[in-house]
Amino acid sequence: MKIQAYAAASPKAAFEPFEYEAGELRADDVLVEVEHCGLCHSDLSMLNNDWGRTAYPFVGGHEGVGKIVAIGDHVTHLKVDQHVGVGWFSGSCMHCQECMSGHHNRCGTVEETIVNRHGGFASHVLCKAEWALPIPEALDASKVGPLFCGGLTVFNPLVQNNIRPTQRVGVIGIGGLGHLALQFSNKWGCEVTAFSTSPDKEAEARKLGAHHFVNSKDESALKKIAGSLDMVLVAVNVGLDWSAYLNILRPGGVLHFVGAAPTSEFIPFQLIGGQKSISGSPLGSPATAVDMLEFCARHDLAPVTEHFPLAQINEAFEHLESGKARYRIVLDN
Template sequence: MTTSTNEYPTKAYGAADTSGHIAPMDITRRGLRDDDVLIDISHCGICHSDLHTARNDWGRTSYPVVPGHEIVGTVAALGNGVTRHKIGDRVAIGCMVDACMQCSHCEQGLEQYCKQGMVGTYGGTDRHDGSKTHGGYSTRIACRDEFVLKVPEALSSEHAAPLLCAGITTYSPLRTWKIGPGSKVAVAGLGGLGHMGVKFAVAMGAEVTVLSRSEDKRADAEALGAHDFLLTTDKPSMKAKSGTFDMVLNTIPVRHDVTPYLHLLRIDGVQVLVGMIDMMPEMHSGLLLGRKVLTGSGIGGLAETQEMLDLCAKKNIVPEIEMIPMQDVNTAYERMEASDVKYRFVIDIGNSDF
């Protein structure tokens, strides 16, 4: 594989230490390999993972780090072997930029579960030169062409961005467990992931209930298309719904007790964790003897993510967003922690100070 010697100096924002403060920095994007695409970034969504990585909450951040894995932009240059894209195309990158593409998981279109480990869009290690990957809080990015997705014409760039993580993270389990007409789905948590879970489940024809500790979320749930709302602090109401749901899509991003949600499942029902990346509190295994499934799900593979983007364009399924310039990202982090956003921040790279 040949590599162009023309590296690309790039303006970015990132964190230099565990304070997690995001500030301007200069990085260099690699010269293009034969299968690379260079993208001028126009928009980048903000994910809770960005904040956790910037602050080293998971104990594995290597600084400096440039977050951002909900990336949309236009093709600026191509490696010599690229035929899937052309200059000027509107494209997107999600949470991964490479994988082995040869293992049994990759061959099934499950690149996110690559046996050799998929390469994260930021904080990952490049498979070829060992360099560290940097994300979308920047003006451009180079990426292997198979991992560059096409943005349908009917999707705006700003609305497409959050679909690359919040969208596919909720779409994938709903599709995997074949949610459709007649299914009963409960969505726990109504944030960036949860609101997309509601929209997708409704679009798939399911009867959707939002689970929340806050009565204030009832009107929002209805506005998003949910058919019912269940206050989880209302024990009689929770008990009345015992054994009701085919799926609980659990998008709650902090450590919490999953037991009450298992009670809500029917036989062979599944609770899928997509938000909590933490040690799980103890639970009584007797609950699982009722043939209830507790599992987790990551993002989707490349084909599934493209399928989701195409579906969103066809059915006008888009996230609720608030646009900000790059220089306001630290305030956005604070507001995100306080659940003060409905429901996803998107950075307008083109109108930001670099």
Template structure:
């Protein structure tokens, strides 16, 4: 079949319309007619080859929502007409210990939607049907895309960092992932502190569930922080940050988890961890069971991203806004 895509043709390039021939494998693949696709900062990292694994032409887009139009013979849980979402992962072996434990996201044979095939900035997506998730009726298509990568990543990171409810949670970087982290943590009964470099986001933090917000650009904002110690902190910032200043905000046995991917190694003095037995961890997307769990929570607790919609053909305008950190809070392309 012929995919009508928007593709980067070289490192860091803008996206151009490109027709690409590709075929589903007929057994486990499905074809989705794309209606919406969110823009995640990982699309930016991949266009720029920040992780050294990009292949061009690269079709970004891994927060994909659409209608199933073709189903491989081995797929029985989906049929033409179903409304589904797809995130970062396009397939896994489904047989290894990680896969059978529900950690498909950590399978050694994992394949990504945009690194091992063509992504959702297109009219159609071909993907393994076992990584396409039926959407609950209560989750609108325009909001579902950002949940499929950004949403599951922060939901999983919060859970694995120990979030159960009734805790104090810090979120650093209030972009696509960060604002959804605030929403999930507050919807699940936590007091949430937003740490942001953007004054307007600090001002409206309460509107998406934060109890308080800190403008970290203000002199001494973290050193002089007067709030109660936090149980856990999730950082979504794609750049290096002063980790020790955040570690000092955690109570004993508190955990700081990184989902944002800075372009340089973290530099962390040990003492802020040692004195209160604090931990640092990092977390990749989520497994299939957790994605279903996240979608159910989104539906039942009304967790939806705040989005700006763009026509698919305006992808370069949207992408520039993501690079400029001026999207409030997630860009979604609409076909």
């Protein structure tokens, strides 16, 4: 079967129509006809080979949503015509300690949808059945794509860090990740503080679920809330004064990174004195993703999206790179 896609031939090149052979459907595979695919900043990083991991021609897209059109012989829990989503991970070994303990996203040989294979900027995408996640009927399939990367990325820390409804959570950065983190944390039952360098985002941050808003550039405002938060979720990829944010944490609190922030220094004694910690996480497991989707359906949560036809993929990338996206872009087939 021939798959119609859009591919870039080299770093920073434009996407052009590209055709490739789907290959043999393995016994544990599903083939998904893509209807919508989110455009994530990680797609831009991969396009430009910022991480030194990109193979060309590059077909990005790791927030794909569509219906299953074929299933492998060993797949029994999914069916043809079922709507599913495919995120950053498209396969895991299913036998290592991490997979067997339910942490498939930590598998040492986990398959990444757009690393050394072709992703969802296409008519179809292949993945292993365990990573084809059914979409609840209550969710709008045209908007749900960004949940499979951005959404799962900020939902998993609430689970991983055992955050309770009585606790206080801070979110640094009100963008593609942060706007979802605010919604999740609020509906989780937490008291939520938004941190941003853009004061004009305060009204929207509060609308998304923030109870408090702090200008990240205001050192006095940061000092006023010292020792008040149980988790600060870092959803930006810039360097900040992390010692200042460690100071914001209550004893036992965690500074959790999901944004690829550059290396920075901190004072180890800040961790020791209050038994605080620094952590990070790579998206989440299939089970956590299912919980996230059900959580969204229960609370009527969705990404804030802008839409482009897939044929306008280059215009969509320009919009993303300009920083104008509010807050996630979806490409529609």
